[in-house]
Amino acid sequence: GAGVSQSPSNKVTEKGKDVELRCDPISGHTALYWYRQRLGQGLEFLIYFQGNSAPDKSGLPSDRFSAERTGESVSTLTIQRTQQEDSAVYLCASSIDRGGANEQFFGPGTRLTVL
Amino acid sequence: DAKTTQPTSMDCAEGRAANLPCNHSTISGNEYVYWYRQIHSQGPQYIIHGLKNNETNEMASLIITEDRKSSTLILPHATLRDTAVYYCIVRARGSQGNLIFGKGTKLSVKP
Numbered sequence: 001g002a003g004v005s006q007s008p009s010n011k012v013t014e015k016g017k018d019v020e021l022r023c024d025p026i027s028g029h030t031a032l033y034w035y036r037q038r039l040g041q042g043l044e045f046l047i048y049f050q051g052n053s054a055p056d057k058s059g060l061p062s063d064r065f066s067a068e069r070t071g072e073s074v075s076t077l078t079i080q081r082t083q084q085e086d087s088a089v090y091l092c093a094s095s096i097d098r099g100g101a102n103e104q105f106f107g108p109g110t111r112l113t114v115l
Numbered sequence: 116d117a118k119t120t121q122p123t124s125m126d127c128a129e130g131r132a133a134n135l136p137c138n139h140s141t142i143s144g145n146e147y148v149y150w151y152r153q154i155h156s157q158g159p160q161y162i163i164h165g166l167k168n169n170e171t172n173e174m175a176s177l178i179i180t181e182d183r184k185s186s187t188l189i190l191p192h193a194t195l196r197d198t199a200v201y202y203c204i205v206r207a208r209g210s211q212g213n214l215i216f217g218k219g220t221k222l223s224v225k226p
Binding site for chain 1: 149157158159160161164211212213214215216217218219
């Protein structure tokens with residue numbers, strides 16, 4: 001079946017511009033996660049959505065970052081007034097999160113380059 | 116979630132078994148051992164998980180010691196495409212929220 005998809009795969013933008021990154025989770029997965037991975041670094045958690053609960057935003061690095069999710073479907077991560085340090089691969093993952101093994105399935109990521 | 120310790124890097128010859136160790140000496144009774152890997156320029160990929168019994172799937176085998184303080188991920192016949200960073204994560208079954216990835220082990224499979 002279809003996995004997690006993300007778009008665009010690559011995004012180059014100028015400093016100060018806003019960007020929107022999209023994630024389509026696996027159908028039926030109630031939980032959705034955004035992570036960031038800078039070049040040569042590990043994964044940093046950004047935000048977590050679970051069903052209709054309030055999202056866990058504890059990983060968002062600044063108020064320039066926000067994310068929305070429509071029900072248990074698509075999510076959009078928005079970065080306003082981008083800075084060069086925002087350059088990274090942004091990874092989305094989804095999982096069933098219903099008390100089971102909860103393995104997370106990751107998308108291919110969006111590579112963001114801020115010039 | 117309990118802390119894990121993995122070697123920074125390992126090499127393996129193509130076609131041989133790759134054995135990747137992980138120490139998790141503070142693991143608690145309800146915590147599972149999960150393995151993920153990240154191939155260069157791709158998102159992480161779930162491999163396998165287990166509680167206390169050895170587990171096997173189409174990708175790998177997981178051997179957990181009797182005291183559960185350590186485990187080994189085994190790729191029985193490593194290929195060049197198995198070159199990746201392998202992450203061992205300890206997590207309670209049913210727990211929600213983000214995964215915490217450490218530095219993992221960089222496995223290089225060489226011809």
